[in-house]
Amino acid sequence: GEDVEQSLFLSVREGDSSVINCTYTDSSSTYLYWYKQEPGAGLQLLTYIFSNMDMKQDQRLTVLLNKKDKHLSLRIADTQTGDSAIYFCAEDNNNDMRFGAGTRLTVKP
Amino acid sequence: GAVVSQHPSWVICKSGTSVKIECRSLDFQATTMFWYRQFPKQSLMLMATSNEGSKATYEQGVEKDKFLINHASLTLSTLTVTSAHPEDSSFYICSARRAGGAGYGYTFGSGTRLTVV
Numbered sequence: 001g002e003d004v005e006q007s008l009f010l011s012v013r014e015g016d017s018s019v020i021n022c023t024y025t026d027s028s029s030t031y032l033y034w035y036k037q038e039p040g041a042g043l044q045l046l047t048y049i050f051s052n053m054d055m056k057q058d059q060r061l062t063v064l065l066n067k068k069d070k071h072l073s074l075r076i077a078d079t080q081t082g083d084s085a086i087y088f089c090a091e092d093n094n095n096d097m098r099f100g101a102g103t104r105l106t107v108k109p
Numbered sequence: 110g111a112v113v114s115q116h117p118s119w120v121i122c123k124s125g126t127s128v129k130i131e132c133r134s135l136d137f138q139a140t141t142m143f144w145y146r147q148f149p150k151q152s153l154m155l156m157a158t159s160n161e162g163s164k165a166t167y168e169q170g171v172e173k174d175k176f177l178i179n180h181a182s183l184t185l186s187t188l189t190v191t192s193a194h195p196e197d198s199s200f201y202i203c204s205a206r207r208a209g210g211a212g213y214g215y216t217f218g219s220g221t222r223l224t225v226v
Contacts, residue, residue, distance in 0.1 A: 006184065041219060042115070045215070090216075095113075098155070099153040101151060102152055
């Protein structure tokens with residue numbers, strides 16, 4: 001099966017919070033990342049969390065990590081139309097990175 | 110800091126020709142660079158890992174003779190798609206890991222859209 005799984009689509013209204021979920025399988029992952037990809041562009045690192053942390057907050061972004069369940073989430077507060085993009089979670093095991101399939105976030109006005 | 114420049118941004122080539130894609134770390138030394146391929150509406154798939162001065166390590170299913178990777182210096186890695194065919198059309202992205210370990214994160218290039226006609 002997939003190393004990293006995430007739901008493919010999420011639609012929210014402008015101003016609401018968005019929560020994108022991700023599960024991974026590699027227990028040796030040291031860092032977990034969230035990347036944003038806008039159409040036709042490369043990847044932009046949004047945030048990352050070390051595997052011994054439970055939570056990390058950075059302005060509108062909140063990352064929650066449940067290491068026991070190997071579950072990672074990204075919460076975007078006050079979602080804006082400019083947040084519409086594909087969001088990838090990725091795990092890093094010090095050798096390479098494995099990505100989820102990406103969640104396409106659509107923000108409706 | 111931590112900028113990775115990838116060129117070209119897009120390229121159209123004829124079937125049977127070869128295309129070279131460059132990935133440069135502009136302000137840091139990248140001991141390891143990664144090459145990914147992304148099909149429409151799919152995730153990034155790791156193609157190969159290249160370490161400066163040594164042969165690249167290819168993922169299962171990736172033809173090393175077709176996708177030639179050279180990592181001749183700490184700031185430059187190249188991917189050459191040889192004898193390109195329409196099925197090679199894809200979005201190719203490189204990333205570089207800064208010396209010092211995973212905590213520095215990975216910096217990605219802006220990607221190259223290859224269209225083979």
